[in-house]
Amino acid sequence: MTITSRIRPILGYRTLPTTTLLVLIYIIALISIFVSDQLASIPHQGSKKLKWLNLDLARWDLEHIAARPHPYNSHANDAVRDYIHSRLKDMADGRDYVHIDNDLKSNTSWASPTFSVYFEGTNLLVKIDGTGDSDEAVLFSAHYDSVSTAPGATDDGMGVTTLLQLIEYFASNRTEKTAIFNINNGEEDWLNGAHAFWQHPWSNLTTTFVNLEGAAAGGRPMLFRSTSLQPIQGYYTAPRTARVRSPHGNVLSSDAFARGVIRSGTDFSVYAGSDRHGPNFENPPVRMEGLDIAFYKGRSRYHTKWDSPSFTDGGELSLWAMIEVARGVGSGLLSQKPQTKEAPSRAGVYFDLFKSVMVSFRLKSLLTFNVVALVVGPIVLALLYVLAAVIGAGDTPPPVPPKRPAQQSGNGASASNRPPARTFGSSDGQDDASFWSKLGTKRVLIRIWQHSSFWVALVVTTVVQGLLVWGYVALNPFIIYTHPYSVLLSAFTLAYLTVVLTLKLAFPSSPIKHATISREKEKTTILLHVHFLAWVALLFATVLIAKARVGGVYVITAWQRRAPRRSGSGSSSSDSDDDRRHGQHRGDERTPLLASSTAASNGHAGNKDGDEGGAIGWWIVQVLLSVPLFLALLGQIALMLLDSMSQTLTDGSSAATVYVATAFVAVFLVLPIAPYSPKLHQGLTYLAITVFAITTTYLWVVFPFTHDDPFKVFFQQRVKLNPDTVFLHSNTNTTTSLSAPKVTTLLTASPVFLHSVIPYLPSSRGKDLNCTQDVRRAGLLTCEWDSGARLVPYPGGKDPWGWWPGSSSSSTWLKADVTRTSWASAKITIQGRNTRNCRLYFDSPEQSGVKVVRYTVEGGSRGMQPGYPVDQEHGATEVRLWSRTWDRTFVVDVDWEPTRLARGDNGEEEDGTLSGKIACEWAEYESGMVDNGSFRGEEKAKIPAFEEVLTFLPEWAAVTKAADGLVEAWVPFSV
Structure with missing residues (x-):
């Protein structure tokens, strides 16, 4: 052998x-x-990787920040802000190179293609001066507000907790470049805090940013997006003791964001300027280079009550993973050499290999x-x-040898070994x-x-x-x-x-x-x-x-x-x-038959096993x-x-x-x-x-949902008010037959299981359901029904209109006034009770005959933020108003242009009529304010319908917000 x-x-x-x-x-x-996808362990006490970091304090911070829901429009939000501010003052004490700005001045107006915003910021900013002469600064950003339906442990409590640790780290370990931290407020209401940052003087210093987010329920944070190849170099240029041990990222997520596959938004788009629009921003250049780092696993618990410190995937391991990545990338960016202003933004490709190394190269090189x-x-x-x-x-x-003819008796051995004689005219050749x-x-x-x-x-x-x-x-x-x-x-x-x-x-x-x-x-x-x-x-x-x-x-x-x-x-x-x-070869008529037989027998012997x-x-x-x-x-x-x-x-x-x-x-x-x-x-x-x-x-x-991976439903309650109880004057041309507010409950979800969830709610039984396709979330169904007298919400707070005839503590939600100031302009005044968020909805130009082309808010900055103008072709259909103070009176001047001429009652042509809705929003409810201490007794806001959903939903379902306000009270207007 x-x-x-x-x-x-x-x-x-x-x-x-x-x-x-x-x-x-x-x-x-x-x-x-799968092994490389597991969270890395926390270094042992005394490790150089934990120098200037305090994970015990980080856990303490997270528990305070994510103790309860704290959306922008809540008193719990103020309490969280006060806690963070006190922590910042402690860290800056005795360090003259650490500057804190309690920003209560920045406000801005900006518009997206679908809505417009006026926002008053309450960001907390920190600047740690660099030791070098560089005029470049790196921005670190996270938002401290949560949605109204979640405590916000991962979205974005861990991000804020990480920033607090980084402030202490870089204050103790200063770098050449300046580090600026924007702990912003209002991200959940569509990136308002990031827009307010651009109104702050420190925004002129930053050239690179790192945004920390949470789009899920923990796990390993990943590099969601990068503006270009340049900021990714932070993974490589960090000092050895601060370098990221387990980098995780893939350019596919950036591709998905850019093409709208992922229905979510982060402050990244505002800092990078990728969401700018208008005539001068058809292909907007990068405003600031940077990275978007976020959690992405466990989205079924995202924006629900399960986004809390106790139910975070990985717990403190997730917190450490975010701190390590932010510290490593931030150290690398702060260590980079200054970039030339004319340096082009180079698109890059990046991915990790088994969470051990981040691979990156130019997209042009791949091409x-x-x-x-x-x-x-x-x-x-x-x-x-x-x-x-x-x-x-x-x-x-080898060809199949011809069969030997049958032996004839008496011919002898020599005859038997001789091939048959071929005769002229034989058909053997034709057969072959x-x-x-x-x-x-x-x-x-x-x-x-x-x-x-x-x-x-x-x-x-x-x-x-x-x-x-x-x-x-x-x-x-x-x-x-x-x-x-x-x-x-x-x-x-x-x-x-x-x-x-x-x-x-x-x-x-x-x-x-x-x-x-x-x-x-x-x-x-x-x-x-x-x-x-x-x-x-x-x-x-x-x-x-x-x-x-x-x-x-x-x-x-x-x-x-x-x-x-x-x-x-x-x-x-x-x-x-x-x-x-x-011995394979082709046989012919001169090949000995004995040799072929031998080869065949050898071949058989070779394959018999x-x-x-x-x-x-x-x-x-x-x-x-x-x-x-x-x-x-x-x-x-x-x-x-x-x-x-x-x-x-x-x-x-x-x-x-x-x-x-x-x-x-x-x-x-x-x-x-x-x-x-x-x-x-x-x-x-x-x-x-x-x-x-x-x-x-x-x-x-098998049934597709469990307690750990629940079916998600979206909640909102709407209150339609009687105009007679809202408007200060009777010149709004609005009439209604309502004597009392009409209150309805709305649930939005996939139609496959929505009808299975609704019967669990007692208030829905025996009611007529009105179900329609949701206009904002394609593929989802919205069903609404009368809430009933027992589930009428209450705004809470003190009644600011006690002097108003017929006003009572239980019936007043908002007051408004609409006055036409010229043939194509009006002044709208609105004040909500115990809220700092109101809205103006304008009917479409096809319906009203006018389009709103400008708006200004009294006391706010004039003009729109560059790159975010009102759509002049279709006009503004919604204006969202946000105040940093409670019970604020918004005074909004609106200008419009007619899109068609209408005929009045006398048959003469006249300009169109400005019409729509005036509304205010509320986001506080009793179970979400436990131990808040902000209100007592009747002054506490209540949303009984939401409490019903929290109580009676099946264990395989969870509820989240459908809009900024869990309750929206509104009234129609026309002028």
């Missing part, structure tokens, strides 16, 4: 070695991805590499095709020609089938995956919400079955003696088509980079780059050895080149996509989109093993069938 024959069962391209190696690669990659690969690719494909043809040429089996013609046609058809089998497998896989997606969407669309990894496993096993079985059908097992050559030809043939698919995918990816600046397609480049391009000299050498050993042949060595290199790296990159992307997208369905995201993305990833996870599929053990097929059947059946029938 030769050495080759001994090592072939272990290293040869055979079923058992091939299956073992591929299974091991997949298992190791899977374990590595250049792809273009080169696209040119070289066809040349390589041609070489592959030639190589496949050469291998195929040597794979012609017909036989070889049929054999040639069959071989051509087999070759065509084998070359098309990969594409057939791809089409079959696509169709079957489409059917699987349809099955999930039709039978149990929310199951990925709770079991995302199981859904991926289901799609993966199905993709494995369709790809492998189709290719096995094209390349069936063969026991013949030249199987080594046949298997090499199979592998080379499939590799040829896999490489062509990778080239097509790379072409598509290159177009996305060039046209849409999408960086997440780097994984396609890695796949195309690592795809093997030849079968290798090792296999060819082995094949030649086998040929020589088996199941010997598959098998090239030694090179196929292992091919597997290691083509599978592990692509599998690691794609596996990490799959984990991130499932963790970030699976629980967006209750926000209105399309279930089909999420399942299609999962199926797409599953198919590409299988493709690396396609060239080796004919050599995979049959036991894997049986295992895949079993796993797919059990997993899919379970996922189609």
Whole structure:
């Protein structure tokens, strides 16, 4: 027995070695991805990494900040602000280079394409002077307000707690550059605190920013977005003791934000200026370079009561992870050399490898590499095709020898060994020609089938995956919400079955003696088509980079780059050895029959023990080149996509989109093993069938929500007021038949389960439900019903209009006045009780005949913030008013332009009428103000309908806010 024959069962391209190696690669990659995704441990006491940090104090801060809901429009918000301010004063005490600005002056007006805002800021800012001469500063930002339905532990209590630790850290360990901290207020009401920052003088110093956010319920924070490649260098330039040990980020999240796939917003867009609009900002340049770092796992608890310190994923490990990342990146940015003002913003590609290192490079470099690969690719494909043809040429089996004629008795031995004499006119030659013609046609058809089998497998896989997606969407669309990894496993096993079985059908097992050559030809043939698919995918990816600046397609480049391009000299050498050993050659009419018989018998003896042949060595290199790296990159992307997208369905995201993305990833996870599929053990097929059947059946029938991953519903209560009790004058041209306020409860959620949730609420039983599609959240349904007298909300606070006739402490919500000041302008006065948030809604130009083109608020700064003008084409349809003081009287001057001329009662043409609604918002409720101490007795705000939802919702559901106010009281107006 030769050495080759001994090592072939272990290293040869055979079923058992091939299956073992591929299974091991997949298992190791899977374990590595999940293990690296776990939160890192906290360094031991005395570690240099904890120098100038105090995690015990950080936990204490978080417990105070996230003790209860504290939205901007709440007294709890004031209490949190006072606590943070006291902590800042303690840290600045005795340090003349640490400056605190309790900003109660900055206010701003700005507009988005859908609404307009007037905001009075209450930000807390800190400036730590740098030791150098650089005039550049780095901004660190987080918001201390929460939504009204959540204590805000991760959104954004951990971010604020991290900033408090960083202030102490950089105050004790000063850097060359100046560090500025914006602990802002009003982010949850659509990024108002960041807009107020631009009104502050310190905004002129900052050139780079780090924004800390929480879009989920903890876990490992990731680099959500980056304006360019430049701020990512902070991961590399930090001092060694402060460097981030476990960086996590992927450019795919930035691509998703840029294209509206993620329905969320952070202060990043305001600091970077990416949301600016108007005539001068069609393609706005970057306003300030920076990073967006946020939590993203556990979105089902986002903005609900479960976003509290006790229910945060990872607990103090998550807090430490945020502190470590912010400290490391911030130290790196503060250590960077000053950037030239003219330096261009370079788009970048970034991703982490097993949370160990952050990889980043220019997007332009990726584009250049792809273009080169696209040119070289066809040349390589041609070489592959030639190589496949050469291998195929040597794979012609020896011809089948003609059967010996039956022996005739009495002819002797010599006669029996002599071939039959051919006579003139014999048909044997014609029969041989017909036989070889049929054999040639069959071989051509087999070759065509084998070359098309990969594409057939791809089409079959696509169709079957489409059917699987349809099955999930039709039978149990929310199951990925709770079991995302199981859904991926289901799609993966199905993709494995369709790809492998189709290719096995094209390349069936063969026991013949030249199987080594046949298997090499199979592998080379499939590799040829896999490489062509990778080239097509790379072409598509290159177009996305060039046209849409999408960086997440780097994984396609890695796949195309690592795809093997030849079968290798090792296999060819082995094949030649086998040929020589088996003595394969073409026979002819002069070939001795004895020699052919001997060769055949030797071949039979060589295969009687199941010997598959098998090239030694090179196929292992091919597997290691083509599978592990692509599998690691794609596996990490799959984990991130499932963790970030699976629980967006209750926000209105399309279930089909999420399942299609999962199926797409599953198919590409299988493709690396396609060239080796004919050599995979049959036991894997049986295992895949079993796993797919059990997993899919379970996922189609199990209930999709749990206590840990609840179904999310959005709440608001509306109070329609009688104009006679609101307006100070009767010139608003508004009449109503209301004698008492009309109070309705609204729940918004996915229509699939909303009708299952509503019956749990006692106030809804026996009521007429009015259900319509939600105008702000596509894909969600809003149902409303009469709240009933028992669930009427109460604004709380003292009645500021006790002098008003007919006013009572239980009936007054707001007072307003509307006065026309010219033919196209009016003055609107509004004051809400125990609130600092009111709104003006204007009817659409199609309905009213006018469009609002300007507004100014008395006492506010004049003009709109640059880059955020009122849409002059459609006008302002909503103006949100925010005050830093309670019970403030807003005086708003409004100018409009007519869009059409209407006819009055006398038949004459006249300008259109300004009409709409005046409203105020409330966000405080009794259970959310426990131990607040701000009010006593009747002065405490109450929202009984929201308390009912908190009490009676099933354990598998959770409630969040539908708008800035849990209660909105409104009255129509016309002038």
